[in-house]
Amino acid sequence: METLREEQVVRLEEALLKKMEERLTPLMEQAARDAARMAMQRLRLDMMAHISRHEETIQRLAKAAVAADHIPR
Numbered sequence: 001m002e003t004l005r006e007e008q009v010v011r012l013e014e015a016l017l018k019k020m021e022e023r024l025t026p027l028m029e030q031a032a033r034d035a036a037r038m039a040m041q042r043l044r045l046d047m048m049a050h051i052s053r054h055e056e057t058i059q060r061l062a063k064a065a066v067a068a069d070h071i072p073r
Helices: 001-071
Strands: none
Touching: none
């Protein structure tokens, strides 16, 4: 009798764990997608800022080169 109850408890626990896994798996997958999306967006913003700084430097150097060409030697 005791063994039968233990087996029932084990079966119920397994069923409960399976249901929890079925519910949590999609939530975890969505959380992972959201985290990846946020990381990619942050990376894009960082890269755009980095490129922008380089563009500003290039423009400044180009203006300096044009100005240097107008200086008599």
